[in-house]
Amino acid sequence: MSNDSEFVTADYLRRAAEWARTLKAASYDHMAIEPGCAVLDAGCGPGVDIAGLAQRVGLHGRVIAVDADPAMIAEAQRVVTEQGLLERVELHVGSVLNLPLADGAVAASRAERLIQVLPPADAPHVVAELRRVTRPGGRIVLVDADWGTASVDFGDNALERRLMAFFAQRMRPNGFAGRRLFGLALEQGLKDVKVETTVMVYHGFDDTPLQWLGDTAHDAGMISAEEHRRWIDGLRMQEALGRLFVQTTMVTVAGSVPQV
Numbered sequence: 203m204s205n206d207s208e209f210v211t212a213d214y215l216r217r218a219a220e221w222a223r224t225l226k227a228a229s230y231d232h233m234a235i236e237p238g239c240a241v242l243d244a245g246c247g248p249g250v251d252i253a254g255l256a257q258r259v260g261l262h263g264r265v266i267a268v269d270a271d272p273a274m275i276a277e278a279q280r281v282v283t284e285q286g287l288l289e290r291v292e293l294h295v296g297s298v299l300n301l302p303l304a305d306g307a308v309a310a311s312r313a314e315r316l317i318q319v320l321p322p323a324d325a326p327h328v329v330a331e332l333r334r335v336t337r338p339g340g341r342i343v344l345v346d347a348d349w350g351t352a353s354v355d356f357g358d359n360a361l362e363r364r365l366m367a368f369f370a371q372r373m374r375p376n377g378f379a380g381r382r383l384f385g386l387a388l389e390q391g392l393k394d395v396k397v398e399t400t401v402m403v404y405h406g407f408d409d410t411p412l413q414w415l416g417d418t419a420h421d422a423g424m425i426s427a428e429e430h431r432r433w434i435d436g437l438r439m440q441e442a443l444g445r446l447f448v449q450t451t452m453v454t455v456a457g458s459v460p461q462v
C-alpha cells in the first residue's frame with residue numbers, strides 16, 4: 203500500500219469488511235431496522251454493507267447507498283447485480299454533504315469510516331445531513347477509527363510513537379474521527395445516544411498501513427533511512443515469526459432523530 207488511494211481501494215475495503223464482520227453486524231442492529239423500510243448507507247464504498255442491510259429490510263424494503271466516487275458506485279452496482287439485489291437497492295453518486303434524498307426519506311442511516319476521510323470541519327455537516335434525511339425517531343449510526351489509539355509491538359517505542367502520531371495527524375484527513383463521534387451526535391441533537399468500542403487486531407503486515415506509513419514518513423524527512431529500514435525489516439521479521447501485533451480502536455455511536 204503506497205498511497206491513500208491504494209489504502210481506500212475496493213479490494214482493501216472488501217478485505218477490511220471481512221475483519222469487521224462482527225462490528226458491521228452490530229452496526230445494523232443499532233439501526234433498529236424494520237422489514238419493509240428504507241435505509242441509507244452513506245459513503246458506501248464498493249457496497250460491502252448492502253447485502254447485510256438488504257437482508258434486514260427484506261423483500262419489500264429498500265437500501266439506498268451513496269458514494270462520491272463513481273468507481274466505488276460502479277463496483278457496488280456490479281456486486282449488487284451479482285447478488286440479485288438490484289431491485290431492492292438504489293445507488294447514487296453524490297456527496298454525503300448534499301444527499302440526493304428528501305427530508306425524512308429513510309427510517310435509519312449509517313456512515314462507516316467516512317468521517318475519517320473528510321476534513322474535521324465537514325463532520326458536523328455530515329451528521330446534520332444524515333439527520334435531515336432520517337425520519338423522526340429513526341436511528342443514525344456512525345462507525346469510525348480512532349487512529350490515535352493505534353499501537354504496534356515494536357522494540358523502539360519512541361520511534362513507534364512518533365510514527366503512529368504522524369499517521370493519525372498527517373496521513374488521515376481526520377485521524378481522530380472515532381473519539382469525536384459521541385460529541386458530534388450530541389451536538390447535532392441526537393437522543394438516546396449509545397457508544398460501543400471494538401478493538402481491531404492485525405497480525406498480517408499487508409493488512410495494515412504500516413509500509414505506507416514508513417515510506418511516507420521517510421519521504422517527508424520525519425525518519426532517517428536507518429529508522430525506515432529498521433521499521434520495515436523489524437515488522438516483517440515479526441510477521442515471519444507469527445508475532446506481529448497491531449491494534450486500533452473502532453468507535454460506534456448510535457442515536458435517534460428527535461420526534462418533532
Ligand SMILES: C[S@@+](CC[C@H](N)C(=O)[O-])C[C@H]1O[C@@H](n2cnc3c(N)ncnc32)[C@H](O)[C@@H]1O
Nearest residue numbers: 215245246247269270271274297298314315316
Ligand atoms: C474508507 S471508505 C469506507 C467505505 C465503506 N463505508 C466501508 O465501510 O467499507 C470511505 C468512502 O467514503 C467515500 N467518500 C469520501 N468523501 C465522500 C463524500 N463527501 N460523500 C460521499 N462519499 C464520500 C469514499 O469514496 C469511500 O468510498
